[in-house]
Amino acid sequence: MATKYVYFFGNGDADGDESMRAELGGKGANLAQMAKAPLSLPVPPGFTITTDVCQEYYKLGRKYPADLEAQVDKFLAKLEKAMGKKLGDENDPLLVSVRSGAAISMPGMMDTILNLGLNDKAVEGLAKKTGNEKFAYDAYRRFIQMYGDVAMGVDHDKFEAILESVKNKAGVKSDQELSVENLKEVVAKYKEMYKKEKGEAFPQDAKKQMWGAIGAVFGSWMNERAIKYRQLNNIKEGTLKGTAVTVMAMVFGNKGDTSGTGVCFSRDPSTGENVFMGEYLMNAQGEDVVAGIRTPQKLSELEKTNKKIYDELCKIRARLEKHYKDMQDMEFTVEEGKLYMLQCRNGKRTGAAAVKIAVDMVAEKLITKDMAINRVEPQHVDQLLHPTFNKAELAKGIKIASGLNASPGAACGQIVFTAAAAEEWAKAGKKVLLVRKETSPDDIAGMVAAEGILTATGGRTSHAAVVARGMGTPCVCGVEAIKILDAKTISVDGKKYKEGDFLSIDGSTGAVYAGQIATEDAKLSKELDTFLGWCDEVRNNSVRTPAVGAKIKGFGVRANGDQPVDAENAFKFGAEGIGLCRTEHMFFDPAKLPYFQAMIACDTKEMREKALKDILPLQKKDFVGIFKAMKGQPVIIRFLDPPLHEFTPKDKASINEVVKILKAQGVKMDAATLEARFNTLHESNPMMGHRGCRLAITYPEISMMQTEAVVLAAIECQKAGIKCQPNIMIPIVGEPRELATIRSECESVIARVQKEKGVKVNVTIGTMIEIPRAAILSDEVVKSADFYSFGTNDLTQMTFGYSRDDAGKFLDAYYTRNILDDDPFKTLDKNGVGELIKMAVNKARSVKADFHCGICGEHGGDPESIKFCYEAGLNYVSCSPFRVPIARLAAAQAVLASKAATKPAAKKAPAKKAAAKPAAKKAPAKKTTKK
Numbered sequence: 001m002a003t004k005y006v007y008f009f010g011n012g013d014a015d016g017d018e019s020m021r022a023e024l025g026g027k028g029a030n031l032a033q034m035a036k037a038p039l040s041l042p043v044p045p046g047f048t049i050t051t052d053v054c055q056e057y058y059k060l061g062r063k064y065p066a067d068l069e070a071q072v073d074k075f076l077a078k079l080e081k082a083m084g085k086k087l088g089d090e091n092d093p094l095l096v097s098v099r100s101g102a103a104i105s106m107p108g109m110m111d112t113i114l115n116l117g118l119n120d121k122a123v124e125g126l127a128k129k130t131g132n133e134k135f136a137y138d139a140y141r142r143f144i145q146m147y148g149d150v151a152m153g154v155d156h157d158k159f160e161a162i163l164e165s166v167k168n169k170a171g172v173k174s175d176q177e178l179s180v181e182n183l184k185e186v187v188a189k190y191k192e193m194y195k196k197e198k199g200e201a202f203p204q205d206a207k208k209q210m211w212g213a214i215g216a217v218f219g220s221w222m223n224e225r226a227i228k229y230r231q232l233n234n235i236k237e238g239t240l241k242g243t244a245v246t247v248m249a250m251v252f253g254n255k256g257d258t259s260g261t262g263v264c265f266s267r268d269p270s271t272g273e274n275v276f277m278g279e280y281l282m283n284a285q286g287e288d289v290v291a292g293i294r295t296p297q298k299l300s301e302l303e304k305t306n307k308k309i310y311d312e313l314c315k316i317r318a319r320l321e322k323h324y325k326d327m328q329d330m331e332f333t334v335e336e337g338k339l340y341m342l343q344c345r346n347g348k349r350t351g352a353a354a355v356k357i358a359v360d361m362v363a364e365k366l367i368t369k370d371m372a373i374n375r376v377e378p379q380h381v382d383q384l385l386h387p388t389f390n391k392a393e394l395a396k397g398i399k400i401a402s403g404l405n406a407s408p409g410a411a412c413g414q415i416v417f418t419a420a421a422a423e424e425w426a427k428a429g430k431k432v433l434l435v436r437k438e439t440s441p442d443d444i445a446g447m448v449a450a451e452g453i454l455t456a457t458g459g460r461t462s463h464a465a466v467v468a469r470g471m472g473t474p475c476v477c478g479v480e481a482i483k484i485l486d487a488k489t490i491s492v493d494g495k496k497y498k499e500g501d502f503l504s505i506d507g508s509t510g511a512v513y514a515g516q517i518a519t520e521d522a523k524l525s526k527e528l529d530t531f532l533g534w535c536d537e538v539r540n541n542s543v544r545t546p547a548v549g550a551k552i553k554g555f556g557v558r559a560n561g562d563q564p565v566d567a568e569n570a571f572k573f574g575a576e577g578i579g580l581c582r583t584e585h586m587f588f589d590p591a592k593l594p595y596f597q598a599m600i601a602c603d604t605k606e607m608r609e610k611a612l613k614d615i616l617p618l619q620k621k622d623f624v625g626i627f628k629a630m631k632g633q634p635v636i637i638r639f640l641d642p643p644l645h646e647f648t649p650k651d652k653a654s655i656n657e658v659v660k661i662l663k664a665q666g667v668k669m670d671a672a673t674l675e676a677r678f679n680t681l682h683e684s685n686p687m688m689g690h691r692g693c694r695l696a697i698t699y700p701e702i703s704m705m706q707t708e709a710v711v712l713a714a715i716e717c718q719k720a721g722i723k724c725q726p727n728i729m730i731p732i733v734g735e736p737r738e739l740a741t742i743r744s745e746c747e748s749v750i751a752r753v754q755k756e757k758g759v760k761v762n763v764t765i766g767t768m769i770e771i772p773r774a775a776i777l778s779d780e781v782v783k784s785a786d787f788y789s790f791g792t793n794d795l796t797q798m799t800f801g802y803s804r805d806d807a808g809k810f811l812d813a814y815y816t817r818n819i820l821d822d823d824p825f826k827t828l829d830k831n832g833v834g835e836l837i838k839m840a841v842n843k844a845r846s847v848k849a850d851f852h853c854g855i856c857g858e859h860g861g862d863p864e865s866i867k868f869c870y871e872a873g874l875n876y877v878s879c880s881p882f883r884v885p886i887a888r889l890a891a892a893q894a895v896l897a898s899k900a901a902t903k904p905a906a907k908k909a910p911a912k913k914a915a916a917k918p919a920a921k922k923a924p925a926k927k928t929t930k931k
């Protein structure tokens with residue numbers, strides 16, 4: 001039997017259903033589902049050509065599979081029968097829309113063509129049949145423009161220029177004010193221009209038009225913006241088969257004042273509130289609403305002006321939510337008083353809305369807690385942590401305009417007016433706000449680069465709003481006060497702002513301010529607290545039975561923090577300990593730095609011991625602060641790691657400061673000698689050089705001082721009744737004897753200080769696994785370790801042999817040439833680094849069955865890597881404090897995914913929720929330099 005490429009829907013039935021997203025795309029699958037029982041919604045009939053055809057089309061060098069044409073003919077005939085009209089009929093033409101739709105929603109990235117089937121004769125027939133000549137010519141001018149642009153590649157601006165000139169000549173502002181004569185003139189001029197551009201007349205054969213449009217939609221799968229969108233959203237090559245194409249009977253919202261079109265959401269996609277909201281335009285087609293050409297009316301107005309349609313929509317809203325158990329984004333058209341549903345999909349939403357909707361739907365018993373956890377994406381939580389304006393600064397701010405609060409968060413930057421400028425300025429390290437009349441999909445790269453987006457026209461469902469929300473970028477749109485004067489200047493209320501001037505926007509309130517307003521980090525909301533509490537339950541109750549070693553209960557989330565203030569933040573965000581305290585970072589404080597520099601300037605043990613005496617109380621104080629902040633939770637203190645040259649003073653004044661400190665320590669050294677000493681610290685390959693435990697091997701007094709500081713801090717806390725769990729961690733171990741040697745020195749200090757103070761403290765000693773050799777010899781290393789933490793920044797660097805500081809210079813070529821899928825410094829390389837981790841864990845647990853292992857490299861905050869860590873049997877992940885909430889969610893999702901994967905296969909697995917793909921921008925490779 002021939003492969004079925006075409007699926008029909010309409011007349012209360014459909015060949016496919018919602019489970020066929022992969023084949024029919026989200027749009028096609030949902031149209032089929034809406035059309036058939038039990039939903040049985042008013043959907044115009046049509047047919048969907050599957051994504052398999054798209055895949056074949058590219059395999060065959062942009063050709064269709066042999067039997068596609070016959071199948072399309074068959075279903076076109078069925079559609080014509082259902083509508084009682086024929087495509088291209090001169091008296092009563094069937095008009096269709098040709099729409100794109102992949103399994104994962106890619107809003108606005110691929111092409112759609114409306115009003116297809118019109119030609120010079122059919123337009124007359126349509127005019128006569130409907131008794132509405134204006135409508136017929138309005139549809140025809142729209143079709144020529146859309147088809148000419150999308151299918152035939154005629155510049156969109158050339159059509160716009162003609163439309164503008166006719167409007168100017170007629171003295172009208174909006175498109176709907178054009179008379180029949182004006183519209184006929186537009187059509188004539190469009191065709192004339194088309195012929196000049198293409199060297200042939202505008203196609204009149206409706207069937208040819210349809211195949212042209214189908215080709216254009218399949219072609220748009222590989223257009224630049226669609227490819228970019230997939231890259232930015234981490235949709236990897238080969239995950240999807242391509243786009244489906246839906247050919248659907250047109251219903252008309254532009255047939256006069258009893259017709260209209262709109263977009264609505266079953267809950268507020270910005271806040272998540274359970275209110276029905278949306279926008280519509282009377283006497284318009286869908287493109288008018290989303291393009292932001294006219295400012296649409298709120299859905300609440302429809303209740304006043306057309307209660308019948310409004311009530312019908314409300315019922316559909318409730319039915320769709322109940323069916324899909326998620327917030328729905330719907331498109332509808334009213335044709336002469338009759339309502340049609342054109343689309344429904346799970347709505348894109350802000351982070352705040354995602355959490356609120358998930359929490360509310362659990363309370364409404366629509367979904368379970370586990371479903372709620374899977375519903376919220378880690379990026380949603382990230383958005384909730386977006387900054388707001390500093391209140392005091394905001395009070396002084398000068399508000400110059402306001403618009404729609406389209407995507408939350410405060411942003412401040414230098415204004416630029418093109419996407420290209422946004423990209424260029426951002427690359428140069430500047431923070432920019434992208435200001436546009438309205439955005440289009442071609443602006444995507446500039447939108448990603450911008451801190452915030454500001455548009456002069458367009459509603460909450462405009463391109464700018466939808467895309468910014470998806471990316472979590474603050475956006476204010478529809479700011480009518482903005483006038484675009486020229487390519488580099490705008491004015492607001494008569495005041496000019498040039499490219500490079502600063503503006504600030506609040507995407508949560510819609511306010512626009514002149515100048516720079518400082519932003520502040522976000523705080524957790526109550527709803528997020530509840531939600532993350534559910535995540536914690538799932539994590540904490542998880543039990544794993546690994547192949548090697550004892551059962552593992554729970555999956556922890558800790559934070560990397562070096563100062564008491566980091567620890568306070570970490571605790572607030574729900575961290576269950578400090579997984580990495582980089583002790584050298586304590587010396588970034590300008591008040592402490594010269595003491596550290598004085599210590600590294602010393603070239604004898606005696607000198608160093610004197611210098612270390614000054615450092616000990618400084619470190620002890622910080623340790624006490626961190627222990628207090630963590631309220632008895634474990635704190636892993638990583639001993640000195642970086643190559644010392646990273647801390648040498650760079651100017652004369654700083655060198656003189658060190659001279660003074662050394663003098664106070666009884667060491668005479670002039671500035672020139674000191675500078676020469678610092679110069680000797682230079683290393684040609686410092687990442688492989690004198691760092692980590694090598695410092696402790698060569699200068700044991702340093703690690704002994706650090707041990708003393710830890711023990712003294714613990715004793716001080718204990719005496720003050722503050723619980724603490726200090727853990728010492730030795731970095732860059734590659735040989736078991738390194739750790740054994742350092743451990744015994746630390747233990748001797750612990751014993752001495754305990755004896756001196758007459759107090760016992762429980763300090764454990766572990767190591768980082770960040771050198772492949774340590775992973776290989778893990779069954780030996782483990783003998784001197786109480787715990788491991790995988791330092792995957794260095795482990796990645798040393799496994800790949802890529803410098804963690806500048807691998808970015810060549811990694812781009814690896815992505816474009818399909819050699820690597822991801823930045824291995826961002827998402828853990830499972831095949832190489834991951835295998836080393838598994839080997840190290842298993843070897844360690846073959847010696848100590850319940851050996852505790854975690855991760856503290858940057859990967860500890862990356863959702864995909866967190867999933868790997870759970871599967872590899874790590875006890876916890878540790879990441880920066882602001883990523884802790886994301887890690888709590890990602891960890892819970894990892895637990896649920898693993899449960900789902902091990903469920904007995906007998907039960908039919910639920911349809912894979914393709915839309916849950918991460919929608920975040922691809923984060924640039926984080927610079928992990930040891931600074």
Ligand code: PEP
Binds near residue numbers: 580790793795857930
């Ligand atoms: C690591 O190497 O992964 C790590 C956490 O240590 P650092 O980044 O300080 O080298």
Ligand code: MG
Binds near residue numbers: 770794
């Ligand atoms: Mg390291």
